[in-house]
Amino acid sequence: MQDNIIVRTITRILIPFIQLYGLYVIMHGDSGPGGGFQGGVILGSSIILYVIVFGVDQGRKIIPEKLSDTLNSIGVLIYAGIGLICMIFGGKYLEYNILPLGSAHFASHIGMLGIEIGVGITVAAVMITIFFETARQER
Amino acid sequence: MIEIFLGKYNYWIYITLMMIGFYAMIAKHNLIKKIIGMNIFQTAVFLFYISIAKVKGGTAPIVWEEAIQYDNPLPHVLILTAIVVSVSTTAVALALIIRIYKAYGSIEEDKILEMNN
Amino acid sequence: MKSISLFAVLITAAVLAYGTIDMPDFGDPQAPANLHVAPRYIEKTHEETGVTNMVTSVLASYRGYDTLGETTVIFTAGISVILLLRRKRDD
Numbered sequence: 266m267q268d269n270i271i272v273r274t275i276t277r278i279l280i281p282f283i284q285l286y287g288l289y290v291i292m293h294g295d296s297g298p299g300g301g302f303q304g305g306v307i308l309g310s311s312i313i314l315y316v317i318v319f320g321v322d323q324g325r326k327i328i329p330e331k332l333s334d335t336l337n338s339i340g341v342l343i344y345a346g347i348g349l350i351c352m353i354f355g356g357k358y359l360e361y362n363i364l365p366l367g368s369a370h371f372a373s374h375i376g377m378l379g380i381e382i383g384v385g386i387t388v389a390a391v392m393i394t395i396f397f398e399t400a401r402q403e404r
Numbered sequence: 405m406i407e408i409f410l411g412k413y414n415y416w417i418y419i420t421l422m423m424i425g426f427y428a429m430i431a432k433h434n435l436i437k438k439i440i441g442m443n444i445f446q447t448a449v450f451l452f453y454i455s456i457a458k459v460k461g462g463t464a465p466i467v468w469e470e471a472i473q474y475d476n477p478l479p480h481v482l483i484l485t486a487i488v489v490s491v492s493t494t495a496v497a498l499a500l501i502i503r504i505y506k507a508y509g510s511i512e513e514d515k516i517l518e519m520n521n
Numbered sequence: 522m523k524s525i526s527l528f529a530v531l532i533t534a535a536v537l538a539y540g541t542i543d544m545p546d547f548g549d550p551q552a553p554a555n556l557h558v559a560p561r562y563i564e565k566t567h568e569e570t571g572v573t574n575m576v577t578s579v580l581a582s583y584r585g586y587d588t589l590g591e592t593t594v595i596f597t598a599g600i601s602v603i604l605l606l607r608r609k610r611d612d
Contacts, residue, residue, distance in 0.1 A: 359585035370571025391599035398606040411546040431526035460548035465575040477575040492598030499605040
């Protein structure tokens with residue numbers, strides 16, 4: 266599909282908007298429909314679109330194996346780490362109200378945003394990994 | 405009798421979908437078709453939960469001053485996570501099928517069993 | 522073989538259809554699923570967590586352990602796919 270100039274140009278234009286929308290869905294998970302799972306899948310699909318159009322080898326230059334493998338685990342690490350931070354400040358595991366960020370509501374807001382970001386990173390990286398590993402088989 | 409049928413029509417939809425998926429899982433010999441059947445089966449379970457969460461006259465469970473009644477948020481949460489699990493199981497199953505195809509050269513269940521004997 | 526599986530499917534469908542007789546109507550506010558845990562989430566979410574989306578607050582705050590396990594499940598699925606399919610570069 267690399268030869269078709271229309272597909273290439275439209276993909277180059279669309280990918281930033283898809284990624285922006287994915288970030289919007291993750292960040293607005295607490296005030297509207299959305300959240301880490303949905304936004305992560307949208308973010309991953311932008312990379313998958315890039316790989317479908319430009320090929321697996323070119324895609325691996327953008328997202329090397331090491332990067333996607335690391336991002337897989339970093340998301341879970343962020344999630345579990347926020348729970349441990351809450352314990353360090355004297356609360357229970359994943360009790361965001363205890364974080365010293367002014368009001369309790371603001372603290373729980375930030376805590377939820379943090380774990381949504383963690384979930385989003387993991388989901389996006391796993392989608393990319395699954396796609397790369399199954400797409401490579403055709404050769 | 406007809407009232408019972410019409411008042412519970414959501415259950416009839418999910419029973420139909422679930423039986424389509426169930427039939428594909430137990431009657432087909434092609435492994436990919438079995439996975440498709442499993443996905444239809446899972447979709448039936450999602451629909452069942454979401455239809456239980458619906459309350460007559462309720463809005464989406466997002467705080468809003470003019471809302472009179474909200475839908476039940478709990479099944480939405482359970483299904484949000486169940487959808488992700490379904491994606492994970494499908495991915496692992498497809499990876500296993502790719503390995504089976506490499507080892508046996510076929511994804512027909514009866515041929516694979518023949519080769520094993 | 523086909524007739525046996527069709528028979529099994531029809532039996533299961535009959536059992537499920539018999540089960541729906543006791544189920545609540547579609548959209549019934551008095552259904553048991555809507556009476557027990559959900560009203561507390563709907564009433565207390567805003568004052569306890571300060572977040573307007575109830576689904577997110579239940580997902581991330583009240584049932585945070587559940588979501589942590591869920592994230593681990595996706596992570597495990599990704600690792601399994603890598604284990605099953607990744608080959609070393611033959612260069």
